[in-house]
Amino acid sequence: MRVQGYLTRHMLDWDSAYLHDGTTGINLYKLSYTPELLSLIAVGDYIEAMGTFARYGGMRQLSYITRIILVNPGPTSTEPTPTIVTEADWPNLVAGDDGKLVTVTGLTFDAVATGDIILGGHFTFYMKLGALSIKVYLNYHNDVNGTTIRRQAIADVLTAAVDGATVTFTGVLGWYNGPQLLPIPPSDVTLVPAA
Secondary structure (H helix, E strand, O other): OEEEEEEEEEOOOOOEEEEEEOOEEEEEEOHHHOHHHHOOOOOOOEEEEEEEEEEEOOEEEEEEEEEEEEOOOOOOOOOOOOEEOOOOOHHHOOOOOOOOEEEEEEEEEOHHHHOOOOOOOOEEEEEEEOOEEEEEEEOHHHOOOOOOHHHHHHHHHHHOOOOOOEEEEEEEEEEOOOEEEEOOOHHHEEEEOOO
């Protein structure tokens, strides 16, 4: 399968990256297996990738990447545009929405549902969006060499969303048997202090 789009996000070890075009997106999985291709690209580039299409827990991904090249955006290509997702929209998300860029405002930290925070491996935070419980997944590939620097910076913002403070998320809509927010760079989450 061949896909084209703007490279907008990547895990620091290149286990996963995301291409976006307009309001759509797709995961490029295991770019780390082809380091010779990574020297050709940077965030912001419009690229073409070829590989094998598959689903993992409902998430669409292109894996076993065999080709990455820089290409010029075509006449129907558009800059990545986040889709605003509200509390009313969340239950209507479906597999196929995964990979797109979304903006979600008004998230608050749910300490009870989250429990003890241990960032040594993958970790799921729970945030409230109105009456809903929203998963925020921190993938350990988001850091390198066993560090937790990026994940800790994200965790610090998420856990500060209490007592009237909220978090705005603008980043990838992840998917694993249902929707989840997938912050990759710490800039995907912004703390909005209490008024």
